[in-house]
Amino acid sequence: MTVIPRPPVAPESLLAAPDQASQAEITREIAEFHADFLRREAAGEVLPRTMYDFPPYRSSILRHPTKSPTLVDPETIELLSPAFGQRDVAAIESDLTLQHAGEPLGERITVRGRLLDSWGRPIANQLIEVWQANSAGRYIHQRDQHPAPLDPNFTGAGRAVTNDRGEYLFTTIKPGPYPWKNHVNAWRPAHIHFSVFGSSFTQRVVTQMYFPGDPLFGLDPIYNSIRTQADRDRLIGVYDHDLTEPERSTGYRFDIVVDGPDATWFEQEEGH
């Protein structure tokens, strides 16, 4: 008999966690894990800033490594980074409100910040990519099944290359909160995804910027996969009235500090 292998399950069906816990259960789990991390750290364990093993985020259960990472001396290739420049990105790509014939719906904002290394040195000429839901909380992605309206004037993706002072600026609209199927009635706090290259490949970071005062912070397993409150606070953009444009937009500041081994100190020195 010929066994015909079945195709893997359709990716859309993977988006819902099988157990569908209540929010109260997820909130309790988050608190228990955070308390456990404090205990483990007090006992001398070195834990990452973002926990790979964080079961309240249900889809991480089968997707996190169970072994500790192997500490290695970076080689030259790892201490340098792909080189980007203005040829890679057109200036208009940093304005997410200009990509269609009309103006997108929602609260127009600018997000401005600096890309820095751990020693406070600006990182010039590096690529920052952003993507986000629209003001109704709907992603343009075809697998997004959230029945909020699509905005014909908003795609929600942009990119910029940092200038000589390590600065970037995006113009966009404030994204809405977004329902997902991690548990019953799960909502993500409003966020903008950031993908960032440093001056060393070891400094690469993909993260999310949130907005101040979001009532969903305590309920969200992804935000809380970051172990400490101080680190979670680092992902919240700071409202900055000096970044507002009269009659046009409000503004948020979001500086990004890339991590990396001590060896990146010297590599960056050589490059500047």
Place this chain on the structure above:
Amino acid sequence: MTTASAPPRSLEPTPGQTVGPFFAFGTNYEKMHEVVHPHSPGALLLGGTVYDGAGNPIPDALVEIWGADADGTVPRARGARRRDDHSFTGFGRAATNDDGRYEFWTRNPGAAAGGAPFLAAIVFARGLPDKLHTRIYLPEDAEALAADPLLSSLAAGERATLIATRLPGGGLHHDIRLQGEKETVFLAF
């Protein structure tokens, strides 16, 4: 690689977060998996599947590679995001398909004098709370592989997770397992 030490750090790093489920429209770009043009001399297909801890393929992962040119030179050319089909930028990005498979057109990386050639790689995925660094070594130079500081520090089974398989046509096969018995060795620097 240096003798002096770095000064104390003054800033705390921004923590990473999952790439999420809906990254394609933000991260995909034209020819992103073509580190070299598919018809250029020495072009080869590097491909494999990203698996979860149950052995199922991960259809929403993103793999990035970054490597030296064939002679071991670290590329400094700009343009990895807007390719001109001849500059070697060394960087590529591939999203896994519905079968969890990623593919790159690239060429064999070289290495610094006597070293074992490898591609630096990063994996992102929905359900993976932060990036994972790893390496993809070429399988041929047994002596260099045996002398490699990272590989020689690993048990045989772990070592195997970092070394690609050469296919008859010259291509490379390399699976990545985020969890489980043959879990890929991931790196901290």
